[in-house]
Amino acid sequence: MIAELLTWLTTDCAPQARKLGYLYEAVAMQARIKRCAQAWKSHCEQAQTFATNCMHRQEKGGIAVVFGSGLGVDLPKAALLEQFDEVWLVDMVHLRSTKKAWGYHHKVRFIEHDVTGTLNDVVKGSLTTIQPQQWLDNADIRFVFSANILGQLPVQPLAWLANQVTTHDDEQLILWSRGLLQAHLTYLHAFKKCGAVVCLIADLEWQYHENNKLLQSIDAWRGLEHATPDASWEWRIAPRGELHGNRTQTNWVGGWCW
Numbered sequence: 001m002i003a004e005l006l007t008w009l010t011t012d013c014a015p016q017a018r019k020l021g022y023l024y025e026a027v028a029m030q031a032r033i034k035r036c037a038q039a040w041k042s043h044c045e046q047a048q049t050f051a052t053n054c055m056h057r058q059e060k061g062g063i064a065v066v067f068g069s070g071l072g073v074d075l076p077k078a079a080l081l082e083q084f085d086e087v088w089l090v091d092m093v094h095l096r097s098t099k100k101a102w103g104y105h106h107k108v109r110f111i112e113h114d115v116t117g118t119l120n121d122v123v124k125g126s127l128t129t130i131q132p133q134q135w136l137d138n139a140d141i142r143f144v145f146s147a148n149i150l151g152q153l154p155v156q157p158l159a160w161l162a163n164q165v166t167t168h169d170d171e172q173l174i175l176w177s178r179g180l181l182q183a184h185l186t187y188l189h190a191f192k193k194c195g196a197v198v199c200l201i202a203d204l205e206w207q208y209h210e211n212n213k214l215l216q217s218i219d220a221w222r223g224l225e226h227a228t229p230d231a232s233w234e235w236r237i238a239p240r241g242e243l244h245g246n247r248t249q250t251n252w253v254g255g256w257c258w
């Protein structure tokens with residue numbers, strides 16, 4: 001607990017990362033990884049294998065950009081470093097331990113950046129949708145990996161808005177959330193049009209069980225249509241003991257390679 005608090009206090013990050021809870025979540029996830037290593041193993045391996053196979057459709061060299069690089073547990077680090085000249089890791093927050101895990105490699109660039117471009121408006125209580133354009137003009141970008149970020153995009157903003165601003169009704173929030181996801185997908189497609197290979201790994205469904213009975217299943221795409229994934233697998237993200245009572249959470253995850 002004290003180590004986690006110290007990390008939270010001393011991590012250098014943008015004010016939005018602290019304010020909207022991204023830093024808190026990164027610190028909590030770091031502790032969770034240690035507790036759930038066995039339950040997460042299969043997800044991490046499958047995600048890494050899927051991304052590796054996808055990146056090998058591209059020639060060697062150039063830049064790989066990873067959106068939602070987080071703690072890096074589902075990223076094939078060695079394969080990325082082997083395949084590309086530079087690896088740009090984009091997230092709201094990178095912990096010191098994450099930087100260390102990448103070995104301070106000369107090819108790696110840590111970029112703290114809001115991939116939606118909307119969070120400055122969110123903290124003013126305003127729901128805007130912005131179509132990201134960042135780096136689309138960089139012809140050296142050969143591989144773009146959206147690493148389990150899609151379904152997460154509205155999560156922190158919605159939690160923050162629920163505590164701070166009461167003027168938005170549910171319908172507005174649902175439409176705005178869907179807009180965030182759609183803008184990210186359009187962004188990925190734009191990289192594809194520019195010649196990059198794109199790997200999308202994204203949650204499909206969040207399932208909550210109690211005593212092995214399905215309680216609730218939530219569509220992580222918030223009603224947006226999507227093509228059948230090229231692969232899908234289970235992520236036992238919260239095995240028994242992680243949630244209250246006998247509850248567990250399993251995410252169904254999909255992988256698409258364009």
Ligand SMILES: C[S@@+](CC[C@H](N)C(=O)[O-])C[C@H]1O[C@@H](n2cnc3c(N)ncnc32)[C@H](O)[C@@H]1O
Nearest residue numbers: 068069070071072073074091092114115147149
């Ligand atoms: C489920 S985690 C991804 C796990 C990560 N791929 C890994 O290997 O550890 C989702 C990540 O998306 C990041 N994220 C969510 N919204 C973001 C935003 N608007 N801009 C940048 N990063 C964001 C979070 O900080 C978090 O690290």
